[in-house]
Amino acid sequence: MKDNFTQMYEEVEGELANFANLYVATSQLHSARSVRNVLRALKELLAQLLGAAAFAVYFVSDDGEELVAIASEGVDPAEVGRIPSRSGPIGRAFQSGEIAYDVARDISKPSIEDPVALVPLHIDGRVHGVIAIFGTLPQKTEFVTIDRELFKLLGVQAAPALVNARIFTDAGRKVPTIRAFVDLED
Amino acid sequence: MAEYSCLIVEDSPMMRQLLVFALARVKNLRVTEADDGVDGLRKLASTKYDVIITDINMPIMDGLKLVKRVRSDPVHKDTPIIIITTEGSQEDRQRALTLGANAYITKPIQAPQVIAKVKELLKIE
Numbered sequence: 269m270k271d272n273f274t275q276m277y278e279e280v281e282g283e284l285a286n287f288a289n290l291y292v293a294t295s296q297l298h299s300a301r302s303v304r305n306v307l308r309a310l311k312e313l314l315a316q317l318l319g320a321a322a323f324a325v326y327f328v329s330d331d332g333e334e335l336v337a338i339a340s341e342g343v344d345p346a347e348v349g350r351i352p353s354r355s356g357p358i359g360r361a362f363q364s365g366e367i368a369y370d371v372a373r374d375i376s377k378p379s380i381e382d383p384v385a386l387v388p389l390h391i392d393g394r395v396h397g398v399i400a401i402f403g404t405l406p407q408k409t410e411f412v413t414i415d416r417e418l419f420k421l422l423g424v425q426a427a428p429a430l431v432n433a434r435i436f437t438d439a440g441r442k443v444p445t446i447r448a449f450v451d452l453e454d
Numbered sequence: 455m456a457e458y459s460c461l462i463v464e465d466s467p468m469m470r471q472l473l474v475f476a477l478a479r480v481k482n483l484r485v486t487e488a489d490d491g492v493d494g495l496r497k498l499a500s501t502k503y504d505v506i507i508t509d510i511n512m513p514i515m516d517g518l519k520l521v522k523r524v525r526s527d528p529v530h531k532d533t534p535i536i537i538i539t540t541e542g543s544q545e546d547r548q549r550a551l552t553l554g555a556n557a558y559i560t561k562p563i564q565a566p567q568v569i570a571k572v573k574e575l576l577k578i579e
Contacts, residue, residue, distance in 0.1 A: 285565030
């Protein structure tokens with residue numbers, strides 16, 4: 269049986285490891301300066317940190333009626349390409365803005381119809397997309413505490429990283445002059 | 455001053471960053487990073503490390519080829535090697551171990567698991 273000190277030490281070590289995961293996730297997302305690289309970082313985060321094997325990243329269409337897959341892995345892109353934004357599990361997650369993930373079944377068994385995790389992507393309190401995880405690696409059979417924290421982080425950091433990268437590219441990859449940071453209009 | 459040295463061979467910058475963060479928790483361990491197997495061999499040509507951590511799936515030279523090369527090099531043949539990969543099957547695990555890897559960790563990695571494995575191979579309390 270472990271003594272109290274050993275148990276506490278292990279708990280603290282575990283917490284530090286979790287913080288490191290969250291730090292790495294944030295820094296990878298926000299250090300990418302193009303949409304392509306943000307998506308690459310996002311795919312890596314989902315695969316390497318969460319053990320996601322089949323997933324898609326959706327962004328809402330201009331008319332708000334559809335969710336369009338802007339990245340996917342482990343699934344046929346044609347099968348997940350465009351889905352309604354008001355129905356089905358992914359559409360419902362988009363409407364509710366709430367993170368949902370499976371705790372009752374083996375999450376490594378992939379299902380396009382019934383994703384194992386849904387993470388709405390927020391900017392400024394509004395939902396602009398959803399990350400849908402359809403299945404995980406065979407050895408990853410359940411989500412753990414840190415996964416929930418990563419879902420929360422991705423929910424508020426992924427969309428701003430994508431939008432910032434798009435704006436930066438559209439601005440010719442130029443950093444605004446000092447006036448833009450002094451004369452604040454927002 | 456660092457007493458131990460570790461070479462991380464991993465093509466993903468994110469995984470490297472994660473491993474560096476994890477191994478910062480091991481006292482007196484100096485960590486060097488390599489992008490792939492070829493870069494790893496280049497670093498091994500000039501330095502002897504106490505432990506090597508390598509991914510399996512990498513461009514240019516994968517982790518299994520690296521293990522083979524390390525094990526056939528008289529200077530590094532006894533250096534402990536930890537394989538990290540997405541493959542979870544017993545078959546892949548066995549393949550890596552047969553080639554000479556000492557330990558096998560599957561992704562998604564848990565930092566405490568990596569730390570424990572490195573400490574075990576370096577015989578650190």
